[in-house]
Amino acid sequence: MTLAWSPSRRGPLGVYLHIPFCRQRCSYCSFNTGPYHPAAMDRFHSALLDEIDLVGEAAWAGDVTIGTVFFGGGTPSLLEPIELETILDRLRKRFALDPGAEVTVECNPESLTRAKAEGYRLAGVNRLSLGVQSLDDELLVRLGRLHSSDDARRAFDAARSAGVDNVSLDLMYGLPGQDVARWESTVRGVLAWRPEHLSAYALTLDEGSRWAGEGVAGLPGEETVTAQYWALARMAREAGYEHYEISNYARRGFRSRHNQVYWRAEEYLALGPGACGFLGDVRYGNVKPVERYCTALEAGGLPLGTHEVLTPAQRKAEKVILGLRLSDGVPLAWLEDARSLVETWASLGLLEVAGDRCRLTEAGFLLSDSLFVHLL
Known part of the structure; x- marks a missing residue:
């Protein structure tokens, strides 16, 4: 069994791989994640390799190149370097991975060491995305993060000392108890590190998160959140960053190539539980529960959960909206x-x-x- 859909062109594809495990679920998180256990990771890792093999059996697989690879989660930095290397080697075996492909791994600061960052780099990773979120330790505790501001800086320095010269930082604003001054302190701190890229998202209480279900006190008003947006835009511009997408800023030459695949409505493969892909005119997604995902692959089938065929009108609207981002x-x-x-x-x-x-x-x-x- 292989994918029933094929790309509409033979240009580079993106690949998104979802690593679904976390040591602790954050208060705001609504993503498809589950608790980390070594045995569960081992089983998932084997299933993921099987999925790559099955997708790689498609008749068109030998005709396309992979231009970007993105490990998201969850906490992909729970993967040991040898596990990540095995995944990338399997991708290279089944697809033509462009020698200049952008390969990104999302990392939580508490799980990234110099040795791990170096192992990732040697495996072929050339971009790390650190989930810093804030440099305010009080806010980090409230968010349910496992790292401190000092841990975030150590992780950034570990990436640099390991030879990673393309590092992105994720930040959040509109957080409970966060006024403009506290936000500016975080922005000022991370800009001083001179990362290549920043992503900054206003807090949303999405269904499935603990805060959406239980509520959260102390959220700033709309005027404060707006002022935080403008503070970041101004500070990033003054520091030489291009505001190239609604929530993203980059130094010259360091835009996220993988995310631009999404925003330009281009095509990409989905691998892992809950991962979503787009091929031809079909948007599809894998089943979300890790157990169902692994069981399907162990039985020799693909773990497909949903798919939707887009009409030409839907496709046009998506290209406009995504492009305007x-x-x-x-x-x-x-x-x-x-x-x-x-x-x-x-x-x-x-x-x-x-x-x-x-x-x-x-x-x-x-x-x-x-x-x-x-x-x-």
Whole structure:
């Protein structure tokens, strides 16, 4: 059994691999995760290799190259270097991995050492994404994180000393008890480290998280969260970072290539429990429970859970909305049917038109969720 869908082109594909284990679930987390146990990791690791083999048996597998690989989670840095190396070797065996492919691993600071970072680099990883979230130790405890601000700095230094020259940091704002000054202190601290990339997300209480179910006190008001957004945009710009996507900032030449696969509505494979992929005109997802995922593969089948065939109209809408997330914007012709919206947003300073392209401004980025509703 192999995938029933095929890519629409033979250009590079992205690959997303979901590593579903965590030592502790964070208060805000709604992702597909489960408690870490060595035996569970061993079983999952074997199943993941089987999934790569099955997908690699597709008739088109030999005709495509892999341009980006992203290990997300969960906590992918719970993988030992030899386990990660085995996964990448299996990908190389089944697919043509571009020699210059971007290979990213999400890491929690408490689980990243210099030896592990060096092992990852030697296995072929060339980008690490550290889940710092905050440099405020009080907030880190409330978030349910297992690391301190000192641990975050040690992890960053471990990556650098291991020879990793492309490090991204994840941050969160809009946190309970976090005023603008506390947020600015974290931003100022991480900018001083000079990472290549920053991702910063406002807290959302998504279904499935503990805070969504139980509630959380002390959330800042909308005005404070807006001020935090503008503080980051200003501080990052002054430090030489490009605000290239709604929630992402990069030094020149260090945009996330894998995430741009998503934002440009390009195609990517999904591997691991709960992972989602997109091939041709089909969006699909694997089953989420690790037990079901492993059982399906041990029986010789793929662990597919859902799929949806997109209509041309859905595909067009997705390309517009995802493309407007980037500072590059989209061709103005893509919004031909929404000319009045374009003119209104431009008059409000939310969108800019330059030649045959249009893009959201930083003010437009801030209001993008409400703007995109009008394009659906």
